[in-house]
Amino acid sequence: MTTQRSTDRAGRDDTGLAVAVSRRSGVSRRGFLGGTGLVAITAAAGGAIPFAAGLSGGLVPAAMAQTAPAPFEFPGKVTGLSLLGDRPLVAETPEHLLDDETTPIEKFFIRNNGTPPDPVADPDSWQLTVEGLVDQPLTLTVGELKSRFENVTYRMVLECGGNGRAFFDPPARGNQWTNGGAGCAEWTGVRLGDVLKAAGVKPGAIYTAHYGADTHLSGDPARLPLSRGVRLEKAMEEHSLIVWGMNGQPLPEIHGGPLRLIIPGWPGSASHKWVNRIELRDVEHDGPGMTGTSYRVAIKPMIPGAEPESGNFRILESMPVRSIISSPANGTTLPAGSRRLALRGAAWNGEKGVQAVHVSVDFGATWHAAMLADPRNRYDWRRWTAEVDLPLDGYYEVWTRATDGEGVMQPHVAGNWNPQGYGGNPMHRIAVLVG
Numbered sequence: 001m002t003t004q005r006s007t008d009r010a011g012r013d014d015t016g017l018a019v020a021v022s023r024r025s026g027v028s029r030r031g032f033l034g035g036t037g038l039v040a041i042t043a044a045a046g047g048a049i050p051f052a053a054g055l056s057g058g059l060v061p062a063a064m065a066q067t068a069p070a071p072f073e074f075p076g077k078v079t080g081l082s083l084l085g086d087r088p089l090v091a092e093t094p095e096h097l098l099d100d101e102t103t104p105i106e107k108f109f110i111r112n113n114g115t116p117p118d119p120v121a122d123p124d125s126w127q128l129t130v131e132g133l134v135d136q137p138l139t140l141t142v143g144e145l146k147s148r149f150e151n152v153t154y155r156m157v158l159e160c161g162g163n164g165r166a167f168f169d170p171p172a173r174g175n176q177w178t179n180g181g182a183g184c185a186e187w188t189g190v191r192l193g194d195v196l197k198a199a200g201v202k203p204g205a206i207y208t209a210h211y212g213a214d215t216h217l218s219g220d221p222a223r224l225p226l227s228r229g230v231r232l233e234k235a236m237e238e239h240s241l242i243v244w245g246m247n248g249q250p251l252p253e254i255h256g257g258p259l260r261l262i263i264p265g266w267p268g269s270a271s272h273k274w275v276n277r278i279e280l281r282d283v284e285h286d287g288p289g290m291t292g293t294s295y296r297v298a299i300k301p302m303i304p305g306a307e308p309e310s311g312n313f314r315i316l317e318s319m320p321v322r323s324i325i326s327s328p329a330n331g332t333t334l335p336a337g338s339r340r341l342a343l344r345g346a347a348w349n350g351e352k353g354v355q356a357v358h359v360s361v362d363f364g365a366t367w368h369a370a371m372l373a374d375p376r377n378r379y380d381w382r383r384w385t386a387e388v389d390l391p392l393d394g395y396y397e398v399w400t401r402a403t404d405g406e407g408v409m410q411p412h413v414a415g416n417w418n419p420q421g422y423g424g425n426p427m428h429r430i431a432v433l434v435g
């Protein structure tokens with residue numbers, strides 16, 4: 001039996017339910033059911049478990065995995081975001097707050113690595129320099145970007161590379177994101193490729209390097225909080241943008257305003273905020289966040305928790321497929337006798353798109369196809385709806401599982417363990433109690 005924890009790795013308290021059950025039955029939050037587990041869970045869940053026969057000993061019921069988020073107050077943000085860290089500021093959006101077609105700014109997750117720059121009085125005078133392996137280095141103001149290049153708007157997912165990290169066992173280092181280090185907004189700006197072409201890309205250029213105006217937490221001006229880049233082909237894609245607008249509003253300061261990159265489908269860290277300089281290089285960029293095990297996944301599967309072997313890591317590029325149930329919220333109680341449940345959610349993937357979403361209410365014994373809305377453009381998420389039958393009163397888990405454009409599905413548990421916990425995309429599960 002694994003040891004008990006009454007708080008999770010982010011230090012948040014488990015709900016009373018989780019603590020009560022795990023203490024009584026010896027069930028760890030992510031661990032295994034003991035012999036008395038089912039009896040204790042049934043009691044704690046507050047109802048019978050109609051599909052108990054399918055309850056796996058290797059998974060902890062969704063009700064027990066609930067955590068109470070730390071309260072979070074930030075100007076322009078709803079209070080329901082979950083604070084994962086305050087220095088730097090990091091907050092995720094609980095799945096039930098990702099229920100809008102387009103994620104409103106007030107619900108959009110925040111991920112800082114350093115200290116944001118001071119607000120600027122005139123956003124249009126913010127400057128971006130493009131240099132390195134270009135024919136003609138350029139310095140352009142936001143106003144010039146707006147007037148000199150074609151303006152485009154796409155709705156696209158921005159997702160932190162560490163989204164899903166909390167599902168790794170043993171724990172992986174870093175912010176313990178569940179599924180809410182992601183949002184889907186309308187981004188307005190110009191194509192990064194158009195600007196690079198205007199500077200003239202030299203033949204030897206293979207990689208970008210991104211720099212911004214935020215500062216290192218230590219206060220040392222010689223240190224950068226983050227500087228990542230992408231392969232030139234990715235930078236030249238038509239959806240890779242330099243943006244000043246979010247959901248039709250000026251890009252908020254907390255999201256990188258006046259100017260940021262949006263490199264869709266790849267870890268959010270490539271989408272540099274407060275961007276003021278882009279360099280083209282003839283080598284893979286080596287700024288903070290590019291080396292070691294940062295934003296890298298294991299090539300040859302490693303033993304979970306083992307020491308990383310150098311050379312066994314590749315840069316995480318396209319993000320794995322993920323789906324969430326955005327309605328109802330985890331822990332919802334329905335009136336006794338409720339026999340039908342309407343579900344809503346979203347599914348997305350890095351570069352391969354989403355071809356299907358399935359839901360299950362019987363611990364995965366049977367699956368039902370959800371109805372998928374079309375994406376507006378590449379890199380948009382797909383909203384989905386489904387209705388399921390609940391044959392009896394009692395405790396249910398509703399599971400969702402998406403399949404990407406190449407037929408790859410979300411796994412039951414986070415696989416391909418790596419030291420910093422990238423690529424964790426197990427199925428999302430919610431607990432629902434009828435009666």
Ligand SMILES: Nc1nc2c(c(=O)[nH]1)N[C@H]1C(S)=C(S)[C@@H](COP(=O)(O)O)O[C@H]1N2
Nearest residue numbers: 109110111112113160212255268269272273
């Ligand atoms: N300059 C700068 N850009 C940055 C970061 C940062 O710390 N500094 N964080 C990155 C990471 S890790 C992510 S996931 C996204 C988060 O964007 P958001 O805060 O607008 O949601 O911004 C990226 N761009």
Ligand SMILES: [Mo]
Nearest residue numbers: 160161268269
């Ligand atoms: Mo991130």
